[in-house]
Amino acid sequence: MKKLFILTFTCSLISYSFIFSQEKNSVVDGIVKEAYENSQLETLGHELMDDIGPRLVGTPQMQKAHDWAIAKYKSWGISAENQQWGEWKGWERGITHIDMIHPRVQTLEGTQLAWNPGTSKKGVTAECIILPEIKDSISFQKWLPTVKGKFVMVAMKQPTGRPDYNWEEWATPESFEKMKKNRTEMTRAWYANIAKSGYDSRSIIPALEKAGAAGIVDNYWSNGFGVDKIFGARTKKIPTVDIQLEDYTMLYRMVEHGDKPQIHVVAESKDLGVVPAFNTIAEIKGTEKPEEYVILSAHFDSWDGGTGATDNGTGTLVMMEAMRILKKVYPNPKRTILVGHWGSEEQGLNGSSAFVADHPEIIKNMQASFNQDNGTGRVVSINGAGFLQSYDYISRWLSAVPDTIRKHIETSFPGSPARGGSDNASFVAAGAPGFSLSSLSWSYWNYTWHTNRDTYDKIVFDDVQSNVILTAILAYMASEDPERASWEKVKLPIDKKTGEPQEWPTQRVPERKGGL
CATH class of the missing domain: 3.50.30.30 (Glucose Oxidase; domain 1)
Incomplete structure (x- = not known):
């Protein structure tokens, strides 16, 4: 009986593995096919950067962007809402x-x-x-x-x-x-x-x-x-x-x-008094573990010397297009896939840190979050953000990504926790696995980061398309993984200045009344 049980159990595992492998290949192939054959990136980019323009917190353009994103998600059959997290000085640029x-x-x-x-x-x-x-x-x-x-x-x-x-x-x-x-x-x-x-x-x-x-x-x-x-x-x-x-x-x-x-x-310019500040949140509800979350992350706001194309229009496009594709080829995820388009990242990660503070029930049940926010280039680096077991699950999820994309990506584990820079740090500070999808420069720091030249024409759509495929597959694999991602933290090294062990970053207190 014991041998029969072992044989039956082993056969069941093999059968499950075979079925999952077939399903995985089908979904991954579907993601790649939809991304290449029915890309919406250029249209989304035009509507966001050319028609709406820059998205400075507190401006009518920021509100237009929030409302535009809601309408887009609903047109794709994805539920979405604007969640207020604070208030800001209202202002509108004129001639x-x-x-x-x-x-x-x-x-x-x-x-x-x-x-x-x-x-x-x-x-x-x-x-x-x-x-x-x-x-x-x-x-x-x-x-x-x-x-x-x-x-x-x-x-x-x-x-x-x-x-x-x-x-x-x-x-x-x-x-x-x-x-x-x-x-x-x-x-x-x-x-x-x-x-x-x-x-x-x-x-x-x-x-x-x-x-x-x-x-x-x-x-x-x-x-x-x-x-x-x-x-x-x-x-x-x-x-x-x-x-x-x-x-x-x-x-x-x-x-x-x-x-x-x-x-x-x-x-x-015009002073518009006090206006509400929002995050735009959209989700595809999980079927088996709806209370566990895979979070896609990109800040929505920008400075307004240009139109915010690579900071962070391209990150926004990646997450929106990934969600559109997932809804089409993977409409019933195991875990809930949520996307956050954060407000006021540029003034100190305010939107994402407010979300983390306001939604502990989501954060404590996070599988992982993936954030993209450093330009139009293809992703070339992912590190483990200081999570000791990150090698195991990140490597497993990356294994499904086509080699044409994966071969450009260097990984380092366990890495170190993000202390600022972008919204992944808000999740890491709460102890939740938040990973930065770090991209190739394309002269980002000098030519487009916070500048008057950060405009649509600087977008490299081939690279953005690769990032869409990467993000969608990572979200799919994280959602389907039978195991919860480990939150175990690495033991941080000694701080050379103090001689004491470094401490894990603490959560930011968001500025909820900015510029007032």
Whole structure:
């Protein structure tokens, strides 16, 4: 009887394994086929980036994006809702127009910074000035009244508008080294000069506003041709604009040479008071273990210098397209597959950390989450996020991914826990397996991350398509896995600064009333 039982049990396992293998191959093949033959990526990308545009928290465009996503999910038969997690300063970008009107006329390339109060339709006209050579805080206070009625330029004059790779390609080694040395010395001198005022590069701006400046002119060059980082303003009543390096340094040279350049700035933004802040959550309900969750993750918000295409429009497209495909070829998952499109990641992971805090019943039953948020490139790296047994299950799930995609991916286990950077850190801090699908650069940090050039044309759809297939298969495999993924944490190494063992990251407290 014992031998018969063992034989019967073994045959049952073989039969189950064979049936599951057939089902797995069928679903994986279906995912790959749907992704390649019926891709919706370009249409989704156009609707999100071109039609809706940037998705700064607190803006009408952010709300339009939430509502658009809900409508899309419902059109695919997927339940979805917007979950409020907080409130934010409401603001709407209008027309920004910047013109030099003296000593000659030229339209300048630049934009108003976020959450900045608008000008009238007539705009503001004033002379540009630069910060003086500062002896000490007393001399600076004596100089301060001279800013009244002037646009104050608060960024250093870069010595070159050519990125380093361009110098390295064309300059002599001696010339390249000379430029870098000069730039380093100029940068040190610039910040040392500001420090003598008693302020730093941030706190000096409110001081200039209080002294009666007509506006602030900044330049946050991103070390690439024609590219600037665009963030939020630090003034409360006067306009703050970022003018790109090519025009900014021209104005700076004019001031240095005594040309007294004047600019005219129109910035028709609107203060919209207090508005609700949301996460968009969609799910395909599990059939066997509906209270266990596989979570797909990407932040929905962006900065608004460009249209947020690679940060994080592409991550958003990956998760939406993966959900669409899963609903079509795997409509009855074992575990619930949930997707979170998080708000206000850019201001400190606020949407995802609020979700983690507000839904402990989901977090404690997580199988895994997969987050994508570093550009348009194909995924090339996955690490175990500090979970001791992650090698076992991540490797098992990856085994189903086609080799054409899997061969590009390097894995490292057990890895270390994410402490920030993107929304996977919100889950890791709660002790739940949250994995980053880290992608190839495509010059992300210089050219598209938080810049005026983060636009649809920078999307590499072949790579995004590969990421869709990877994500959908990982979600499918995690859902079907007969075992719960282990949450056992690795023993962290000694902190060299303290001599004590490193601690697991703690959960963030989300900012639920931002900019108010």
